Amino acid sequence: MSSLYTRLVSGLIFPLHERLKHHDTVAVRRRLEDSQWWSRDRLAQLQARRLRELLQHARAHVPYYRDLFARTGFDPDAVTRVEDLQRLPFLGKPEIRANTEALKADDAQGLARFNTGGSSGEPLIFFIGNGRVTHDVAAKWRATRWWGVDIGDPEIVVWGSPIELTAQDRVRAIRDKLLRTELLPAFEMSGARLDGFVARIRERRPKMLFGYPSALSHIGLHAEQRGIRMDDLGIEVAFCTSERLYDHQREAIERIFGCPVANGYGSRDAGFIAHQCPSGSMHVTAEDVIVEIVDGEGRVLPPGQAGEIVVTHLATGDFPFIRYRTGDVAVMGAKSCACGRGLPVLEEIQGRATDFVVARDGTVMHGLALIYILRDLPQVAGFKIIQESLDRTRVQVVPAAGFDAGTTQRIQHGLAARLGEGVGIEVETVSAIPPEKSGKHRYVVSRVAVPGAPCAT
Incomplete structure (x- = not known):
């Protein structure tokens, strides 16, 4: 009701x-x-x-x-x-x-x-x-109501969009407060940040969660490792989208938050x-x-x-x-x-998986934290980020008009600010980004094990 x-x-x-x-x-x-x-x-x-x-x-x-x-x-x-x-x-x-x-x-x-x-x-x-x-919002609204929740029910959104204090974002903050929806940025997932996320979810007691399956499962596993219950908050459903939902993520979210997972594709x-x-x-x-x-x-x-x-x-x-x-x-x-x-x-x-990356100090971040640095640069026609180790990350760049040494420095400084000073950021210009063996493309590949993540099979 x-x-x-x-x-x-x-x-x-x-x-x-x-x-x-x-x-x-x-x-x-x-x-x-x-x-x-x-x-x-x-x-x-x-x-x-x-x-x-x-x-x-x-x-x-x-x-x-x-x-x-x-x-x-x-x-x-x-x-x-x-x-x-x-x-x-x-x-x-x-x-x-x-x-x-x-x-x-x-x-x-x-x-x-x-x-x-x-x-x-x-x-x-x-x-x-x-x-x-209009039609996309209406379709999402219809699907939300399938699960017995509605716009206006308390909601936590774990998403990758950067939060900026512009006038438009202040208006959006007022709107979100009225609609009882709250954004937790998925860029950075250090232990301290995850503790804050867990505490905020417990305090908020949302009826629904919405976000990347990788981020929601990561928050849940962190709470579990801390011995903090998350299945007593009255959460009705967790809506997952934007990535491929893996079975181990669904199992972790359902078990830890005590609610069903509703997958979305778009x-x-x-x-x-x-x-x-x-x-x-x-x-x-x-x-x-x-x-x-x-x-x-x-x-x-x-x-x-x-x-x-x-x-x-x-x-x-x-x-x-x-x-x-x-x-x-x-x-x-x-x-x-x-x-x-x-x-x-x-x-x-x-085919909708986005990797986590790990900063030099062990901070776990969503791959989008690095993607946003490159994707809006008009001097970059294409890119792929490969985290080889905690100390070394390679960036393959297909240059566009205006690409120069200054663009390279912006990429290096931007990624170093996320991954940690002292991390070697190697920018390599290439004529094209080849696909994976599967034929699919991946824009972030991390070869660093994420703490608590299951082993790849």
């Missing part, structure tokens, strides 16, 4: 907040809570209609797709089913980098610029409009793609997202076969993501979920 304050936030304060941002989030969430029970055939009909509308808008307003459709003879008016997408080429990060301006709709308003390092460490600049934000570029329901299935947000699983030749695979996840987000008319290659691998499930929802199911999602 939600508290009176939670009902006030969910029913009034948060909807007002969204309305002031020109987001129609409440209405979208209500539609999603209805459509989740539709049959797969009915959902497919909704997808086909919204896909046709997206493609028609792209032809009329997006230069990149206007030219592509003309060049290939593709007619959006003839789209009657999702499978018609297969007549279009894929959209990858190289295409977005080469056509960023041409991918903007000429009628777009309020586009927000985003910059993500991606799995290869190569910065990707793209734009998101209000429609996409990214800032591809959107909110899937979330786990209490019956255990990873449901695709099918009303907003079309997921294709393709093989190495680009052929769409049937359920039960592993391949790359390709996403078409139906609420991205301002900057369309149509057949966007995520680089992640998964299997589309063939069976319906026992929960009764008609939403399709993703299985065996892979």
Whole structure:
């Protein structure tokens, strides 16, 4: 049973907040809570209609797709089913980098610029409009309510975004206080910082946790090593996202915090793609997202076969993501979920792990603490960080225009400030960052054992 304050936030304060941002989030969430029970055939009909509308808008307003459709003879008016997408080429990060301006709709308003390092460490600049934000927030809100918690319930977020005392962040702090959500920065995890995190969680007594599975499990294991109980706080659920959730992490979080773990899959570029329901299935947000699983030749695979996840987000008319290659691998499930929802199911999602790194003094930090130093440098086209030992870290850099000795010094000073003075930071310029043997890219690789972490198998 939600508290009176939670009902006030969910029913009034948060909807007002969204309305002031020109987001129609409440209405979208209500539609999603209805459509989740539709049959797969009915959902497919909704997808086909919204896909046709997206493609028609792209032809009329997006230069990149206007030219592509003309060049290939593709007619959006003839789209009657999702499978018609297969007549279009894929959209990858190289295409977005080469056509960023041409991918903007000429009628777009309020586009927000985003910059993500991606799995290869190569910065990707793209734009998101209000429609996409509205639908992603609504989808996340719907999934939150699957677990009996709601916006306004006390929440602890363990995340990697740096906290800066700007005017915007002060406004955000007021908003978070009203919504009863609190951020714990995942950058640094020294013993003292972890003690503080554990104490704050115990004091806060949140109903839900949200964050990287590696960070939540690390905090939990630290509490366990200190002999501090965390399963008596009334935590209802731990939402994990942004990384691959490993079995040992799920087990540790559930055991130590005394709550179920709800896995989530998505990214800032591809959107909110899937979330786990209490019956255990990873449901695709099918009303907003079309997921294709393709093989190495680009052929769409049937359920039960592993391949790359390709996403078409139906609420991205301002900057369309149509057949966007995520680089992640998964299997589309063939069976319906026992929960009764008609939403399709993703299985065996892979490839979203971000390593921890260890500073010279033993401080454990999330790999994003180093990534943020490089990914927003315009002089860096790509990078990979390899922590060889506590005393030596190598950085492979694909230089862009303006890269010089000063850029090298900024990288060295930035990483040394995190890893510790005296650590050797070697910056090596390369023409390209090769993938791992698996074919996947990793932007941080640490060869230093993290205290308390399980051995790799």
